[in-house]
Amino acid sequence: MNKAEKTRQFIIEKTAPIFNVKGYSGTSINDMISATGLTKGSIYGNFRNKDEVALAAFDFNLKQMFSAVQAEMATRKTVKEKLLVYVEIYENFLTYPFPEGGCPILNTSVEADDTHPELRAKAAEAIFTWKTKIENLIKKGVADNELSAALDPDEVAITLIALVEGGIMISKVTGKLQYRRAIMKAVKKMIEAL
Template structure:
């Protein structure tokens, strides 16, 4: 990695938590310079504009979540246990290096759905990718006899995602950790009944 690539990566790593907490609109150039210790010229010498920084920051935050999930899934052998990773990781998210500010999909979807088409598309792509991972696991589990052949794969995947994202939102909004536990128990029940 050359110096320019290292600087670009540094900017992304330092601004990713800011964008995830404050959102695109709430993140100012001052926030970016404060987070990085760099000048406006240094930031915009590496990125064309705030949009490019925000898009790269979203990708960075999504990768962080993906790495956590993949590392935990790699420790499991059955499809059911791999799906249960979502329950265990999200129920115990403080034990993992999650992005500061919470779930980047939820944060970005709420802010960008009507205001920033490029960020919205990143969030849409992340949801489709997540759905694909879950549906692949369910289909593989059905082929291996772990899950019922009558499972509605897409409905189950979408329900799991909606429950997990809703869980994050409700817990963050209310500060009630017991709500997170209750909702994640419902996700666990869905997986156990496949």
């Protein structure tokens, strides 16, 4: 990695938590300067604009999130155990190497759905990627006779994502952790019934 690539990566790593906590519109150039210790010219010498930094920060946060999930799944044997990782991590995400501020898909989706087409597209792509990963797990479970052949992998995957993300959103907005726990309990029952 050359010096310019190292500087870009440094900027991404330092600003990613800010974008994930404050959102695109809430993150200012002064926030980026404070986080990196670089000047405005240095930041925009490596990125064309705030959009480019935000898109790279989203990718970084998403990779961090998927890596935390994948690392936990690698320690599990059955498909159900792997699916239950979502419950475990999202119920206790502060104890995992998860992006600061929580799920970047949820955070970005809520903010960018009507305001930032490029970030919205990134969030939508992340949902489709996540859905495909779950669908593949479901298909493997069916092929291994661990899960019911009557399952619709697409339906199970998108429902699981909606419940997990919805549980986090409701809990964050209301400040009621018991709501997240209750929804994760329902997700666990759903997975165990597969």
